[in-house]
Amino acid sequence: MTKRLAITLTMVLVLALALVANGFAARNPREIIIGMAQEPDTLNNMLSDMSATSQAVGGLTDDLLERDGNWKLFPQMATQIPTIENGLWKVLPGDKMQVTWQLKKGLRWRDGREITAEDFEFTWKVIMNDDLGVPSREVSEMIEKFEIKDKYTFVLHFKQLYHLANLGLDYNPIPKHIFEPIVKSGAKAFAEADFTKVVFENGPYMVKEWVRGSHLVTVANPRYNGTEKAKVQTVILRFIPNTNTLMANLLAGAVDMLTPVGLTLDQGLALDKMIRDQKRGTDYAVQFTTALTWEHIDFNLDNPWLKDKRVRQALVHAIDRQAMVDALFEGKQFVSHSYLPPKHYGYNPNVKQYEYSTAKATELLAAAGWKKGADGIMENAKGEKMVLTIHTTAGNAVREKVEMIIKDQWKKIGIELKIENVASTVLFGEISPKRAYEHMTMYAWTSPPTTNPYGLWDSSQIPTAENAYAGQNRPGWRNAKSDELSRAILKELDEKKRIALFHEHQALWSEELPSIPLYFRVDVSAAHKNLQNVKPTGNTTPITWNVQNWSWAN
Amino acid sequence: MQRYLIRRILQMIPLLIGLSILIFFIMYLMPGDPIDMLVMGNPNLKAEDVARLKKVWGFDQPFPVRYWKWLKQAVQGDLGFSYHWKIPVTQVVSERLPNTLILMSASLLLSLLIAVPLGIYSARRQYSFADYFLTVLAFIGQAMPTFWFGLMLILLFSIYLKSPSGGPLLPPGGMMDIGSTASFFSWARLKYLIMPAFVLGLHNITSWMRFIRSTMLEVVNQDYIRTARAKGLKERTVIYKHAFRNAMIPMITLLAMTIPNLVGGATLTETVFAWNGIGSMTYNSVMNKDYSVAMASLMFSAIMVVIGNLLADILYAVVDPRVRYD
Numbered sequence: 001m002t003k004r005l006a007i008t009l010t011m012v013l014v015l016a017l018a019l020v021a022n023g024f025a026a027r028n029p030r031e032i033i034i035g036m037a038q039e040p041d042t043l044n045n046m047l048s049d050m051s052a053t054s055q056a057v058g059g060l061t062d063d064l065l066e067r068d069g070n071w072k073l074f075p076q077m078a079t080q081i082p083t084i085e086n087g088l089w090k091v092l093p094g095d096k097m098q099v100t101w102q103l104k105k106g107l108r109w110r111d112g113r114e115i116t117a118e119d120f121e122f123t124w125k126v127i128m129n130d131d132l133g134v135p136s137r138e139v140s141e142m143i144e145k146f147e148i149k150d151k152y153t154f155v156l157h158f159k160q161l162y163h164l165a166n167l168g169l170d171y172n173p174i175p176k177h178i179f180e181p182i183v184k185s186g187a188k189a190f191a192e193a194d195f196t197k198v199v200f201e202n203g204p205y206m207v208k209e210w211v212r213g214s215h216l217v218t219v220a221n222p223r224y225n226g227t228e229k230a231k232v233q234t235v236i237l238r239f240i241p242n243t244n245t246l247m248a249n250l251l252a253g254a255v256d257m258l259t260p261v262g263l264t265l266d267q268g269l270a271l272d273k274m275i276r277d278q279k280r281g282t283d284y285a286v287q288f289t290t291a292l293t294w295e296h297i298d299f300n301l302d303n304p305w306l307k308d309k310r311v312r313q314a315l316v317h318a319i320d321r322q323a324m325v326d327a328l329f330e331g332k333q334f335v336s337h338s339y340l341p342p343k344h345y346g347y348n349p350n351v352k353q354y355e356y357s358t359a360k361a362t363e364l365l366a367a368a369g370w371k372k373g374a375d376g377i378m379e380n381a382k383g384e385k386m387v388l389t390i391h392t393t394a395g396n397a398v399r400e401k402v403e404m405i406i407k408d409q410w411k412k413i414g415i416e417l418k419i420e421n422v423a424s425t426v427l428f429g430e431i432s433p434k435r436a437y438e439h440m441t442m443y444a445w446t447s448p449p450t451t452n453p454y455g456l457w458d459s460s461q462i463p464t465a466e467n468a469y470a471g472q473n474r475p476g477w478r479n480a481k482s483d484e485l486s487r488a489i490l491k492e493l494d495e496k497k498r499i500a501l502f503h504e505h506q507a508l509w510s511e512e513l514p515s516i517p518l519y520f521r522v523d524v525s526a527a528h529k530n531l532q533n534v535k536p537t538g539n540t541t542p543i544t545w546n547v548q549n550w551s552w553a554n
Numbered sequence: 555m556q557r558y559l560i561r562r563i564l565q566m567i568p569l570l571i572g573l574s575i576l577i578f579f580i581m582y583l584m585p586g587d588p589i590d591m592l593v594m595g596n597p598n599l600k601a602e603d604v605a606r607l608k609k610v611w612g613f614d615q616p617f618p619v620r621y622w623k624w625l626k627q628a629v630q631g632d633l634g635f636s637y638h639w640k641i642p643v644t645q646v647v648s649e650r651l652p653n654t655l656i657l658m659s660a661s662l663l664l665s666l667l668i669a670v671p672l673g674i675y676s677a678r679r680q681y682s683f684a685d686y687f688l689t690v691l692a693f694i695g696q697a698m699p700t701f702w703f704g705l706m707l708i709l710l711f712s713i714y715l716k717s718p719s720g721g722p723l724l725p726p727g728g729m730m731d732i733g734s735t736a737s738f739f740s741w742a743r744l745k746y747l748i749m750p751a752f753v754l755g756l757h758n759i760t761s762w763m764r765f766i767r768s769t770m771l772e773v774v775n776q777d778y779i780r781t782a783r784a785k786g787l788k789e790r791t792v793i794y795k796h797a798f799r800n801a802m803i804p805m806i807t808l809l810a811m812t813i814p815n816l817v818g819g820a821t822l823t824e825t826v827f828a829w830n831g832i833g834s835m836t837y838n839s840v841m842n843k844d845y846s847v848a849m850a851s852l853m854f855s856a857i858m859v860v861i862g863n864l865l866a867d868i869l870y871a872v873v874d875p876r877v878r879y880d
Contacts, residue, residue: 033732041842042640049592133610138598187610191640212639212649213830215732236732240828244705245727252712252722280713425841428594429586455598470593470601 029552030233032531034544035246035255037262039239040216043195043207046126046134046171051542052261056216056237058544059205062226064101064168066545069535071343071449073167076227077115077202079104082166084493089166091493097158099165105152108223109175110201117154121146122176124169131187136170161491163498164450174200204230204548214239224548231551243267251281256531259543260291260523265398268524269330285529288332288522289538292341293446295399297390297516300437301476305386312513313354314364318413320356324405325519328398336517338506339456343538344449345495346502351510361413378414387416391431392442394421399442402518433469435462435476444521445472448540453486453505457514477514530554555871558879562867566860573856574628574849578621581845587613588637588843611637624849634846638839643850646835651817653729654831656738657824658816660751665758672759673766674798680771688763695760704753704826711749724749727828750827754820758812765808769801776800803873810866814858818851 038052045057064078075081079102082088088100107115126132127140142165145157158165178199182189196210204226205218216237220230238255240246246262249255250271263271272286299306306312321335337354340347365371365378370386373379378386388410392399400421407417422431432441445456455461459478461471485505492498510517525543527534533549589607593599608614612623627634633643676685712726725731729746736742773779774797782792819833832851839847870877 041638044640047640049596130606131610133607135592135603135607136596136598137603188635191635192642194641209733211830212646213653213834214729214828217732238728238732238828240727241825241834242727242828245708245826245828248705248708248712248726252726254712254722254726254728425591425843426585429584429590433590433593467601468604470599470604 031236032232032234032257032550032552033236033238033255035238035240035249035258035262037239037241037243037246039213039241043200043210044191044193046132046174047191049135051540054540055259055261055542055544058542059203059218059230059235059547060201060207061172061203062107063172067449067537067539067541068545069537071345071537071539071541077103077107077173078168089493091161095161095491097161097165099156099158100149101154101156101168103152104226106225107202108225109178109199110206110221110223111175111178111199112223113175113177114151115173115175115202116151117148119173119176120154120169121148122180123171123173126174126179126183126190127170129183132183132190133187134171139164139167139170161493163452163490163492165493167450173202175202202226204228205235208234228548230548235547235550247271250284250526253283257525257527257534259525260289260536263524263526265329265332265522265524268526269332271526281526283529284526286524286526287534287536288524289536290334290341290343291446291521291523291538292344292449292451292540293444293521293523294336294339294341295402295442295444295518295521296336296339297440297442297518298432298475299513299515300435300439301478301514302435303439305380305384306439308368309512310364310368311370312516314361314368314413315410315415316354316513316516317357317364318361318415319406319409319516321518322356324402327405328401329519329522333519333522336520338510338517339445339453339515340451340502340506341520344451346452346489346499346506348503348506350503351506353510358413365413372414376414377416385416386414387418388439389418389420389437390440390442391427391437392421393424393427396424402442432474433463435474440516441474442518446540452489452502453482453509454490457482457505457509458486459483475514477512479508479512481508482512555879559868562864566864569860570853570856571625574625574853575621577852577856578624578845578849579617581840581843581848582617582620584840584843586843589613591843624846628849628853633850636839636844636847638842638844638847643846646847647832647850647854650819650830650832650835653829654817654819654824654833657747657750657754657829657831658819660747661755661758662812662816664751665755665762668755669759669762670766673763674770674793676763676767677770677774678793685767692760692764695756698756700753700756700820700822701826703756704749704823707749707753708826727826729829750823750829753826754823762805762808766801766805769804770797773797773801803870806869806873807866810862810869813862813865814855817858818855 036052036055038050040048040053040056041050042048043053043057043060045053062076064076065073065081066076067073073081080086080088082099082101084091090098092098103115103117109115124140124143124146127134127137139162142158142160142162143156144159147155147157149155182193196207201207201221204221204224206221208217208219210216218235220233224230238249240249243262243264246258247267250258268286268288271281271284274280275282275284275286299312301307325331325333325335338348338351342349369380370378373385390403392403403417403419407419410417427441427443431437432443455472457473457477459473461473462476463469463471463474482505485501485508489498489501489505492501523536523538525536530553532551532553533546534543535546536543537545587608589604589611592607593604612620624634633647636643636646639646672688676688679685708726711724712722715723717723725746730736730743734742779792779797782796817832819831819836821833821837823829824831824834836848836851839851871879
């Protein structure tokens with residue numbers, strides 16, 4: 001009995017001791033700890049497609065241009081943005097173009113070597129080297145000649161017209177003096193290059209230590225003389241795969257901020273509420289940033305029922321999308337009427353909008369030859385019942401809720417929805433890209449701010465076995481006018497005219513509805529209240545784009 | 555015994571080769587390779603790019619060619635190159651194996667230290683209040699979902715309870731302070747180990763406690779225990795020297811079965827506590843289609859299961875003179 005008493009007493013003592021002290025430990029003003037749910041696979045961003053990588057590399061590398069929190073471009077390594085007006089971007093006869101880049105003088109790699117035009121030429125060659133497996137070369141392969149004018153000036157000779165020719169190469173530069181010998185010894189050496197040791201940094205921070213599965217430590221780069229020097233000496237990325245644990249780390253004060261790579265909307269809403277109610281986490285603020293991630297439902301337009309535009313319009317009329325986003329996201333995410341978000345430069349606010357109306361839906365279905373049968377389900381002249389199948393990523397709670405809402409609402413107009421969800425690897429590896437679905441799939445596209453309709457909606461981009469399923473026009477939309485517009489956009493260098501084309505394309509799209517536009521997602525991030533200048537972008541530009549300006553108040 | 559051992563070890567070779575073909579084939583059947591996943595996130599990739607990338611990484615090869623290439627390298631000790639991490643698989647595994655060994659041994663030790671005394675205590679005071687209480691606890695422990703339990707502990711010890719210095723009492727996940735060079739047996743390191751080791755050990759603690767209780771009960775009713783008591787031996791000697799030793803024989807099977815876990819890691823616990831071990835690595839490698847890493851870790855587990863079984867069979871012969879192999 002005495003023993004038991006002793007144990008109990010010790011436990012009480014420990015608890016009391018723990019409860020006596022409260023408040024967080026004083027923050028180290030020379031350090032910022034970022035919590036992330038994902039870890040970069042590699043710091044070689046030429047070989048990675050993870051947002052975790054671009055976030056990690058954001059503070060380590062500079063590029064010719066960068067985008068700020070309002071998606072506006074500014075020159076980072078270049079002296080200015082080449083435009084037709086300033087004469088650095090020239091259109092030549094035969095639909096060829098020349099874009100001239102001028103580098104700021106005195107920019108340095110982490111090891112002190114000056115950055116010159118030769119580094120950019122080398123980078124372009126690496127991108128175009130078939131053996132090295134650099135995925136994206138959209139811009140680089142349009143360049144037929146790379147001309148070095150002098151140490152700080154180079155000219156890109158484009159063999160065709162391209163509306164985004166003044167954004168630089170596909171990737172930020174890598175140092176020639178370091179990577180030339182590596183590339184010479186082969187693709188394996190390039191893939192295996194240890195980016196925790198090899199020099200690749202030309203940004204405000206550089207790698208100090210990477211313990212895989214735990215953390216990445218970056219420190220201010222003393223040789224950096226680009227835009228602005230880092231204000232905080234050390235920035236640490238902590239990798240915590242479980243988002244609940246991640247949030248616990250924030251509440252416990254073990255991390256200073258959480259980025260869009262790791263905080264779900266539900267958690268963001270919960271945290272926001274906790275802070276508003278003064279319950280917990282009052283040292284933090286949550287930011288919701290409209291993102292370029294577009295949730296939608298693709299139709300299969302080869303399906304005889306869905307080929308009819310009126311059926312597609314009826315299906316959208318029959319969903320109360322506004323009530324849906326209000327209920328699910330507390331109004332933080334909003335209904336989309338087309339595929340471009342309001343922050344996109346080509347966004348058209350005046351497209352056709354499909355308000356919730358069962359009457360209109362029934363009317364449109366009747367016009368298309370669908371009437372309610374004896375069992376209350378829509379029937380066509382052939383006696384076919386309208387039972388539609390939808391696939392999405394199993395286990396994604398939000399998408400599953402959306403499905404349930406749609407199922408319920410369509411039932412009211414006599415349409416039955418069959419939900420057949422699959423693992424995301426199956427949906428994105430097989431069903432969606434190979435168009436192996438009968439009626440519908442629900443998922444999201446995340447695009448860069450430069451996105452244009454060609455890849456998603458041009459009829460040449462319909463995935464088939466012949467093109468190895470590489471296109472992204474998965475609904476299979478074939479529309480001559482859409483093709484004409486999307487191709488014209490690629491070649492229209494005058495931004496005003498290009499915007500007009502964008503507007504026209506969105507208007508056409510919302511009339512034709514190859515997909516059901518649902519809503520735009522928001523990026524959720526949370527940061528300590530004293531942490532200044534954190535500006536999430538909501539697009540593919542990582543939150544770390546201006547990490548050198550982050551600082552602690554007081 | 556020697557001939558028996560040689561026979562068993564030789565039998566392992568075709569078994570493991572068969573297993574490797576099976577595992578490789580199942581992974582091959584999974585839809586989509588990493589390049590297909592890449593296309594999903596990058597609307598700019600064209601058919602030519604896909605073909606070029608598949609060739610660079612060897613995903614264009616048919617199953618037998620890929621398997622043969624893997625097998626040839628694997629028997630030479632080269633486990634291949636991780637597509638995801640862009641480093642050799644041996645490096646991926648060797649970075650995580652020590653972490654897993656630390657966590658698993660700590661949890662095993664903790665489980666034994668708690669389960670054995672409680673199991674014996676329960677058996678000796680059968681039907682007492684303490685026995686009923688422990689039984690209820692055992693069932694709660696068995697039914698407790700690891701994931702939820704881990705999060706609740708984090709909530710309690712990292713958010714609600716504070717250390718005297720003001721930080722959380724126990725760190726909410728991770729393995730050590732960033733940049734820390736503290737030795738393994740210091741509080742700076744051990745504080746990270748407490749919660750994951752306990753969460754991981756909970757199921758072992760509760761099931762072993764019940765197991766020891768029942769085997770002990772079986773043994774203490776045997777004639778030789780009555781004889782030992784009749785000889786006038788001290789109760790302590792009777793329980794620990796005569797009863798407990800015999801009760802431990804079936805425990806060997808249980809312990810041998812935990813050996814594969816010892817190196818296999820525990821995906822859920824590792825994920826909740828951001829413990830960088832083999833379990834989460836295996837799970838992620840399958841999700842990322844990182845074939846070579848998945849292959850290495852699944853084969854490693856397979857080998858450990860086979861070795862664990864062999865070890866259990868040998869130990870029977872060692873502790874129980876009635877068991878003989880020829």
